[in-house]
Amino acid sequence: MSQSLKTILSLRELILSGELKPGERLSELAIVDRLGVSRTPVRTALLRLEEEGLLEAIPSGGYAVRHFSEADIFDAIETRGTLEGLAARLAAERGPSPGQIAEIRGCLRKLDILVQHEIATDTFSAYVELNERFHQLLVGMAGSRVVARQIERAVALPFASPSAFVEVQAVLPESRAILLVAQEQHRSVVEAIERREGARAEALMREHSRVAHRNLVMALEHQNAHDLVPGMALIRQA
Amino acid sequence: MSQSLKTILSLRELILSGELKPGERLSELAIVDRLGVSRTPVRTALLRLEEEGLLEAIPSGGYAVRHFSEADIFDAIETRGTLEGLAARLAAERGPSPGQIAEIRGCLRKLDILVQHEIATDTFSAYVELNERFHQLLVGMAGSRVVARQIERAVALPFASPSAFVEVQAVLPESRAILLVAQEQHRSVVEAIERREGARAEALMREHSRVAHRNLVMALEHQNAHDLVPGMALIRQA
DNA sequence: GCACGACTCTATGTATACAATTGAGCCAAC
DNA sequence: GTTGGCTCAATTGTATACATAGAGTCGTGC
Numbered sequence: 060m061s062q063s064l065k066t067i068l069s070l071r072e073l074i075l076s077g078e079l080k081p082g083e084r085l086s087e088l089a090i091v092d093r094l095g096v097s098r099t100p101v102r103t104a105l106l107r108l109e110e111e112g113l114l115e116a117i118p119s120g121g122y123a124v125r126h127f128s129e130a131d132i133f134d135a136i137e138t139r140g141t142l143e144g145l146a147a148r149l150a151a152e153r154g155p156s157p158g159q160i161a162e163i164r165g166c167l168r169k170l171d172i173l174v175q176h177e178i179a180t181d182t183f184s185a186y187v188e189l190n191e192r193f194h195q196l197l198v199g200m201a202g203s204r205v206v207a208r209q210i211e212r213a214v215a216l217p218f219a220s221p222s223a224f225v226e227v228q229a230v231l232p233e234s235r236a237i238l239l240v241a242q243e244q245h246r247s248v249v250e251a252i253e254r255r256e257g258a259r260a261e262a263l264m265r266e267h268s269r270v271a272h273r274n275l276v277m278a279l280e281h282q283n284a285h286d287l288v289p290g291m292a293l294i295r296q297a
Numbered sequence: 298m299s300q301s302l303k304t305i306l307s308l309r310e311l312i313l314s315g316e317l318k319p320g321e322r323l324s325e326l327a328i329v330d331r332l333g334v335s336r337t338p339v340r341t342a343l344l345r346l347e348e349e350g351l352l353e354a355i356p357s358g359g360y361a362v363r364h365f366s367e368a369d370i371f372d373a374i375e376t377r378g379t380l381e382g383l384a385a386r387l388a389a390e391r392g393p394s395p396g397q398i399a400e401i402r403g404c405l406r407k408l409d410i411l412v413q414h415e416i417a418t419d420t421f422s423a424y425v426e427l428n429e430r431f432h433q434l435l436v437g438m439a440g441s442r443v444v445a446r447q448i449e450r451a452v453a454l455p456f457a458s459p460s461a462f463v464e465v466q467a468v469l470p471e472s473r474a475i476l477l478v479a480q481e482q483h484r485s486v487v488e489a490i491e492r493r494e495g496a497r498a499e500a501l502m503r504e505h506s507r508v509a510h511r512n513l514v515m516a517l518e519h520q521n522a523h524d525l526v527p528g529m530a531l532i533r534q535a
Numbered sequence: 536g537c538a539c540g541a542c543t544c545t546a547t548g549t550a551t552a553c554a555a556t557t558g559a560g561c562c563a564a565c
Numbered sequence: 566g567t568t569g570g571c572t573c574a575a576t577t578g579t580a581t582a583c584a585t586a587g588a589g590t591c592g593t594g595c
Contacts, residue, residue, distance in 0.1 A: 061548070061549095062548075062549065062550095063548080063549090086575090086576070086577090087576075087577070088575090088576075088577095096549085096550090097549060097550040097551070098549095098550080098551080098577095099548075099549055099550065099551090100548080100549070100550095102341075102577090102578095103340075103344065103548095106341065106344050106345070107344070110348045112446070119556085119557060119558080119577090120556080120557080120576075120577050120578075121576070121577065130441070131441075131442060131443050134387075134441040134442075134443040134444055135443045137383070137387075137444075138380075138383065138443060138444055138447050141379060141380070141382075141383045142376075142379070142380075144379075145375070145376065145379045149372075149375075203368070203369075203372040204369060204372075205369050205372040205373045205376060205454075206372055206375075206376055208350070209376050209447075209450070209451060212447070212450060213447060216443075299578070299579090300578075300579065300580095301578080301579090324545095324546070324547090325546080325547070326545090326546080326547095334579085334580090335579060335580040335581070336547095336579095336580080336581080337578075337579055337580065337581090338578080338579070338580095340547090340548095341578095357546095357547090357586090357587065357588090358546075358547050358548080358586085358587085359546075359547065536595105537594105537595090538593105538594090538595085539592105539593090539594085539595095540591105540592090540593090540594100541590105541591090541592090541593100542589105542590090542591085542592100543588105543589090543590085543591095544587105544588090544589085544590100545586105545587090545588085545589100546585100546586085546587080546588090547584105547585085547586080547587095548583105548584080548585075548586090549582105549583080549584070549585090550581100550582085550583075550584090551580100551581090551582085551583100552579105552580085552581085552582095553578105553579080553580075553581100554577105554578080554579070554580090555576105555577090555578075555579090556575105556576090556577080556578085557574105557575090557576080557577090558573105558574095558575090558576095559572105559573090559574090559575100560571105560572090560573090560574100561570105561571090561572085561573100562569105562570090562571085562572100563568105563569090563570090563571100564567105564568090564569085564570100565566105565567090565568085565569095
């Protein structure tokens with residue numbers, strides 16, 4: 060592994076874990092001392108993490124850990140939903156290949172099996188993985204590099220990812236109901252795409268992202284769910 | 298001006314002008330020789346231009362000039378329209394401040410005056426400027442850092458900008474009609490936002506972006522319009 | 536004659552020395 | 566007492582030397 064990649068991963072971990080606090084300025088030399096790499100890969104990592112949205116550039120030079128409000132998270136989820144809605148509509152309008160349809164149907168079936176049973180802690184990671192895969196396949200079905208790239212950027216923020224708040228559900232009583240609703244939306248959007256119903260596919264993906272809105276609100280209410288949200292350390296209460 | 302910024306601007310110019318051809322690999326040392334800066338700012342510039350979408354990383358290291366198909370441009374415009382639609386909807390739902398409304402109305406009025414008369418070559422730059430300003434104000438009215446940032450990235454591609462194809466209109470007979478339609482859309486979207494009509498505002502901004510679609514098609518048909526499109530050198534015919 | 540391997544050369548990845556700018560702290564003058 | 570400016574330190578911006586990996590070519594062996 061390259062030193063740059065190592066630095067990116069280490070810094071990201073430090074930021075998301077809250078060890079580096081929002082607003083805190085990052086000195087290149089301090090990182091050099093901490094991680095044992097030279098300034099060059101550190102600079103590369105800082106550039107990348109700023110692009111990713113975890114850091115913000117200070118006008119006079121250097122970077123600080125970015126902080127987010129509850130509204131920012133809401134908007135990030137809404138943005139992802141909007142772009143995934145665009146992807147779903149394009150997929151419906153353009154008509155994906157039989158191979159792509161078979162693939163996403165297979166993914167849907169595996170999710171069905173998982174959701175049928177009560178989901179335990181150990182099967183949750185399997186759910187997260189399949190859920191991510193579903194969203195990736197859907198984006199792929201739009202058949203557009205440009206759209207895919209834009210969505211990649213939108214989900215780079217840890218709490219904007221399709222699976223960001225899934226783990227929160229594990230500790231909530233409404234867990235099972237939410238999963239069933241989400242899975243129904245998965246099924247419906249695939250159906251809409253197959254039938255070339257663009258508007259329906261778009262509306263469904265938008266609404267689907269709002270499951271995350273709801274989970275966010277619940278996570279903020281339940282103190283014991285806080286730790287389960289990735290990047291919760293970056294959230295500053297208004 | 299910093300060496301990094303100088304390098305970014307120079308490289309961008311070289312790419313957009315077509316001096317560096319799509320698919321061409323960029324050697325750091327070659328750029329050093331060409332621009333007279335050291336490798337460090339060159340590396341910074343390459344990272345930034347990759348983020349911007351003008352370059353793509355080569356798996357084995359280094360960067361190459363990215364090339365785009367007509368479909369890529371279409372998708373980039375559609376993506377911008379979708380995100381600007383989101384911004385317009387949020388602006389309508391949240392209700393912008395009186396100051397923001399006054400500002401965008403002022404912008405609208407200036408555009409009205411400009412559009413009333415036949416637009417000559419020298420007033421075109423004023424139109425482009427006001428048009429950019431209108432779009433920026435609209436994004437600002439959504440009141441979301443996250444959405445604004447995402448839109449910034451979407452319009453970074455030269456042909457995705459709201460003003461990308463405006464200059465094309467200068468050489469087209471339909472020019473005036475298109476400008477009048479675009480201005481009507483500007484007016485309507487502001488009205489919709491003021492009335493808190495979110496769905497209407499969103500639909501209008503989406504449709505507004507499709508003016509660029511039309512201009513793209515016309516630009517591709519008319520050979521003499523080619524040079525007026527920024528980044529046309531990056532387009533590879535399928 | 537073809538294919539495989541080794542070697543060389545060139546490219547990027549990394550480390551570090553040096554330059555320049557910003558920001559803070561202190562002193563002095565009004 | 567406050568404000569202005571100056572100096573010094575610390576941090577980022579820049580240049581460059583060195584390490585390393587990859588690609589291309591030449592030679593040899595089958």
